[in-house]
Amino acid sequence: MSLSSHVEELKKKHLSLSQRVEEAQRTPSFSDAELVELKKQKLRLKEEITRLSTV
Template identity: 40%
Template sequence: MSIQSHLDELKRRHAAIQQEINRELAHPGSDPLRLAELKRKKLVLKDQITRTATAATVH
């Protein structure tokens, strides 16, 4: 897998989690623990995207 395709996959997963967050927030009885977990996963992906993009520019 090339670095660019890996970055694209990470970005796709990041966007999918954001959509899940938006769906969860649209419901008045949203689960705060689920939201926190989704946000944590999104942040982990963002960190991976940043590290991968930085590594790609160094090489």
């Protein structure tokens, strides 16, 4: 897998997590702890994308 295709896959995962976070925020029964974990995963992906894009 090339670097650019890897970055694209990470971007797709980031977008998917963004959508899940938005959905979770609209769902009153969604656990705050789960929401925090989703946001952490999203941030880790964003950091990885940034790191790989600057190489």
